[in-house]
Amino acid sequence: MPQSNRQKRLGQFWTPPVIAEFMLELVGFNPLWKVIDPACGEGIFLLKALERGCKFAVGIDIDPEAIERAKTLLKDHLGKVQFYCQDGLLPINDENAFWRSDYDLVVGNPPFAATGYRVRDREILSKFELAKVKVGEETINLSGQGSLFEVSLERKRQKPSQAIEVLFLERFVNLCKQGGKVCIILPEGIFANTSLRHVREWLIKNFTIHAVIGLPRDTFKAVGTTAKTAILYLEKRPPQENHEVFLAEVSRVNVNGNASLDSDANPQLVAVLEAMKLREQTIAKRQNLAGG
Numbered sequence: 001m002p003q004s005n006r007q008k009r010l011g012q013f014w015t016p017p018v019i020a021e022f023m024l025e026l027v028g029f030n031p032l033w034k035v036i037d038p039a040c041g042e043g044i045f046l047l048k049a050l051e052r053g054c055k056f057a058v059g060i061d062i063d064p065e066a067i068e069r070a071k072t073l074l075k076d077h078l079g080k081v082q083f084y085c086q087d088g089l090l091p092i093n094d095e096n097a098f099w100r101s102d103y104d105l106v107v108g109n110p111p112f113a114a115t116g117y118r119v120r121d122r123e124i125l126s127k128f129e130l131a132k133v134k135v136g137e138e139t140i141n142l143s144g145q146g147s148l149f150e151v152s153l154e155r156k157r158q159k160p161s162q163a164i165e166v167l168f169l170e171r172f173v174n175l176c177k178q179g180g181k182v183c184i185i186l187p188e189g190i191f192a193n194t195s196l197r198h199v200r201e202w203l204i205k206n207f208t209i210h211a212v213i214g215l216p217r218d219t220f221k222a223v224g225t226t227a228k229t230a231i232l233y234l235e236k237r238p239p240q241e242n243h244e245v246f247l248a249e250v251s252r253v254n255v256n257g258n259a260s261l262d263s264d265a266n267p268q269l270v271a272v273l274e275a276m277k278l279r280e281q282t283i284a285k286r287q288n289l290a291g292g
């Protein structure tokens with residue numbers, strides 16, 4: 001499907017339903033969860049969550065047309081979903097009840113900078129940790145209770161621009177409650193580019209990364225891009241020592257219209273889910289043993 005300039009400018013590449021389904025399965029979706037997609041487009045993630053019994057979902061998109069399309073797609077669930085047409089990178093504040101850091105699951109596929117979509121608004125950049133780069137370190141001597149402490153502080157500078165997906169990654173985490181889950185599709189460069197090392201360090205230092213799953217280039221081919229992407233699944237809690245991240249590379253997916261998440265249509269996706277389940281069981285067993 002050829003993309004209009006506007007669609008390209010806004011990074012509008014809809015996620016195939018089977019991938020949205022896969023991501024909900026990956027995080028062990030619970031219908032009691034409060035869910036948000038801060039760049040929801042047509043709303044496929046919200047639809048999949050509502051079809052699984054979700055009772056409270058929120059969709060944000062900057063494009064009024066996308067919101068209208070989402071309302072049509074979700075017409076059978078409108079009592080349980082709220083849509084807001086706004087910039088998903090606006091500061092989180094208490095003015096709007098929906099715009100809070102209290103979601104159990106923040107899920108989606110934000111716009112990518114590959115289409116030239118970098119954020120240059122200084123006001124917005126100033127609110128994001130990941131829009132800053134370290135320029136040095138200084139040590140400060142503090143004294144208290146008769147002892148001398150040395151504290152080292154990082155000096156940081158705000159970048160003049162940042163790739164939009166990096167800011168959205170931070171926004172996804174901001175909207176998530178402590179102990180909640182984030183599942184997001186990102187360009188693979190986030191996991192490899194030297195210039196994005198500070199993003200990986202921020203992730204590893206602060207959160208429990210459960211999985212990174214590479215997707216093949218033809219995942220989004222039908223909607224107009226062959227970008228190499230990966231799914232990142234994390235929990236908003238500090239990592240434990242010796243935490244292991246599950247890594248997988250999916251080389252084939254069947255994303256045709258009605259392709260389902262079963263071993264005939266999508267054996268590799270199903271194998272990844274089974275391997276993840278096994279991993280969770282092994283970790284739970286290990287924790288039980290350690291606990292007594």
Ligand SMILES: C[S@@+](CC[C@H](N)C(=O)[O-])C[C@H]1O[C@@H](n2cnc3c(N)ncnc32)[C@H](O)[C@@H]1O
Nearest residue numbers: 013014015039040041061062063087088109111
């Ligand atoms: C890659 S599409 C994904 C849409 C949907 N989450 C999905 O997976 O099908 C990215 C969406 O982000 C929206 N978008 C672009 N810039 C945005 C912004 N600053 N705030 C909120 N939404 C934005 C676009 O309109 C588009 O619908």
